[in-house]
Amino acid sequence: MTGTAYGVEAAGLAKSYGGRPVLAGVGVRAERGTVFALLGPNGAGKTTTVRILATLTRPDAGQATVAGFDVLRERGRVRRAISLTGQYAAVDALQTGAENLRMTARLAGLSRRDARRRAADLLSRFDLAEAGDRRVATYSGGMRRRLDLAAGLVGQPSVLFLDEPTTGLDPVGRQAMWEVIRELVRGGVTAFLTTQYLEEADQLADRIAVLDRGRVVAEGTPAQLKERVAGQRLDLTLADRAAYEAAAAHLDGRLVRRDPDRLALGVATDGSAAHVRALLDEVDPGRRAVARFAVHAATLDDVFLALTGPATKEPAHA
Amino acid sequence: MRDALVMIDRSMRLTRRTVDALLFSLALPVMLMLLFVYLFGGAIDTGTEYVTYVVPGVILLCAGYSAAATAVTVAQDMTSGVVDRFRSMDVGATALLTGHVVASVARNAVSIALVFGVALLIGFRPQAGPLAWLAACGMLLLFVVAVSWLSAAVGLVASSAEAASGFTFFVLFLPYPSSAFVPIATMPGWLHGFAEHQPTTPVIETVRGLLLDTPAGGSAWRALAWCTGLLLVAVALAALLFRRRTA
Numbered sequence: 242m243t244g245t246a247y248g249v250e251a252a253g254l255a256k257s258y259g260g261r262p263v264l265a266g267v268g269v270r271a272e273r274g275t276v277f278a279l280l281g282p283n284g285a286g287k288t289t290t291v292r293i294l295a296t297l298t299r300p301d302a303g304q305a306t307v308a309g310f311d312v313l314r315e316r317g318r319v320r321r322a323i324s325l326t327g328q329y330a331a332v333d334a335l336q337t338g339a340e341n342l343r344m345t346a347r348l349a350g351l352s353r354r355d356a357r358r359r360a361a362d363l364l365s366r367f368d369l370a371e372a373g374d375r376r377v378a379t380y381s382g383g384m385r386r387r388l389d390l391a392a393g394l395v396g397q398p399s400v401l402f403l404d405e406p407t408t409g410l411d412p413v414g415r416q417a418m419w420e421v422i423r424e425l426v427r428g429g430v431t432a433f434l435t436t437q438y439l440e441e442a443d444q445l446a447d448r449i450a451v452l453d454r455g456r457v458v459a460e461g462t463p464a465q466l467k468e469r470v471a472g473q474r475l476d477l478t479l480a481d482r483a484a485y486e487a488a489a490a491h492l493d494g495r496l497v498r499r500d501p502d503r504l505a506l507g508v509a510t511d512g513s514a515a516h517v518r519a520l521l522d523e524v525d526p527g528r529r530a531v532a533r534f535a536v537h538a539a540t541l542d543d544v545f546l547a548l549t550g551p552a553t554k555e556p557a558h559a
Numbered sequence: 560m561r562d563a564l565v566m567i568d569r570s571m572r573l574t575r576r577t578v579d580a581l582l583f584s585l586a587l588p589v590m591l592m593l594l595f596v597y598l599f600g601g602a603i604d605t606g607t608e609y610v611t612y613v614v615p616g617v618i619l620l621c622a623g624y625s626a627a628a629t630a631v632t633v634a635q636d637m638t639s640g641v642v643d644r645f646r647s648m649d650v651g652a653t654a655l656l657t658g659h660v661v662a663s664v665a666r667n668a669v670s671i672a673l674v675f676g677v678a679l680l681i682g683f684r685p686q687a688g689p690l691a692w693l694a695a696c697g698m699l700l701l702f703v704v705a706v707s708w709l710s711a712a713v714g715l716v717a718s719s720a721e722a723a724s725g726f727t728f729f730v731l732f733l734p735y736p737s738s739a740f741v742p743i744a745t746m747p748g749w750l751h752g753f754a755e756h757q758p759t760t761p762v763i764e765t766v767r768g769l770l771l772d773t774p775a776g777g778s779a780w781r782a783l784a785w786c787t788g789l790l791l792v793a794v795a796l797a798a799l800l801f802r803r804r805t806a
Binding site: 268295296297317320321323324325327328329330331332333335336340344345347348349350376393396 | 561562565568569572573575576640641642643644645646647648649650693
């Protein structure tokens with residue numbers, strides 16, 4: 242391992258499939274011992290980025306180092322330093338949890354006895370000790386994901402790649418997964434996760450990069466990203482459908498929230514009286530269209546909408 | 560090497576736990592043999608007791624079919640996330656596929672023994688000494704290994720386990736236009752060329768010759784050439800396809 246401060250560092254990653262660009266110059270940096278979240282809607286290029294960093298896909302252009310090793314020229318060393326947990330649990334349903342872990346531990350080079358011990362240790366750490374001798378086919382989605390993550394840890398990696406680690410999990414399973422990830426990062430590993438859940442990125446990540454159509458459109462701490470939309474949001478509730486349509490058309494590019502069912506629109510503001518008054522006058526010169534208004538602190542949802550633009554107006558919600 | 564042992568252990572365990580598929584692959588050859596001997600056998604004149612003629616063919620049919628099932632198990636691995644785990648742990652194609660092939664050989668050993676057992680019960684009377692038995696088993700083993708590797712390569716390119724299972728039917732039907740069930744001389748002329756020169760014919764003739772202590776001519780050499788040739792091509796192809804499929 243070299244002395245770089247970054248667990249993951251990539252620049253200019255590009256990849257096309259059949260002439261269709263999936264990544265168009267992605268650069269990211271995750272400091273060692275932190276959680277880095279790649280946030281974006283489906284099809285933004287999150288999984289492709291992770292597969293390149295985990296040496297499973299070759300980029301058309303760009304370079305990347307993981308745990309200090311070049312993903313193209315030092316594939317073997319990168320593979321020994323990382324673990325990948327994908328969207329589909331990479332465990333055998335017909336083997337028990339313990340058998341899966343022992344197998345993975347043997348592949349990671351442990352002796353039979355050490356593999357047995359490591360498997361038992363991981364099962365209890367991931368709250369699977371009692372289920373260890375049951376076939377994975379009988380596990381819940383959350384248990385499978387935890388087992389998958391445990392299987393990735395037998396080689397004691399320094400960088401974890403987690404591709405949508407909680408997609409499809411119920412709230413309890415998601416909380417349990419978050420706790421496991423936090424625990425691992427406290428132990429010193431770097432976690433690089435992808436998610437389409439803003440709440441997840443907000444909860445877990447030290448830094449977030451927002452990926453949209455193959456490009457990083459924003460990068461920073463959750464707090465910095467929230468500031469990018471002026472920190473506040475003015476919510477307007479319109480008097481009727483016609484007023485809603487007219488105001489939505491007028492504010493189109495600036496909207497950070499649309500809720501046609503409640504006739505509500507959200508627009509960024511700095512929260513000052515002058516700005517709020519100016520906005521109200523602009524939208525509603527006749528003083529009839531806006532029924533009520535409220536000012537809120539911006540959420541990551543607002544950031545996301547403001548950054549990813551009109552083509553992705555309705556991202557999946559947590 | 561160690562990876563291959565771990566993969567063998569895995570594939571054997573997975574095979575033992577797919578009891579339904581296992582039962583089918585054991586019952587099918589026995590049923591086919593009974594079908595041929597009792598339903599068709601009376602109408603077929605091969606110059607010998609039909610059960611004696613047909614057993615080597617049935618064995619080969621069942622060996623080929625159950626070896627071809629390797630395509631399905633490999634395709635299942637390739638389409639589930641598990642192959643990414645193996646690759647990110649630097650497990651090569653050879654280790655992974657060796658696991659599948661060894662499990663296939665084990666499956667076959669059981670089902671071939673079962674067919675021989677039932678065959679002996681219904682009147683199969685081989686004339687072979689211990690050496691000839693050993694040679695016949697060796698021939699069958701080589702055939703099973705070659706077909707298993709070929710199937711593994713097919714499993715790598717199949718888009719799904721269902722697509723891969725189509726290949727098993729191709730292999731299942733290959734022994735029909737051969738000397739497995741009826742002498743080639745009774746087939747229409749245009750089929751002779753194919754039936755005589757396709758790979759299962761020399762293997763069947765070799766096994767038949769060894770077990771019944773009759774001369775098999777140059778079949779043994781042709782069978783060895785076919786099987787080793789197929790095996791080498793399949794191993795090389797599988798390594799290449801694995802790298803391409805997962806690049």
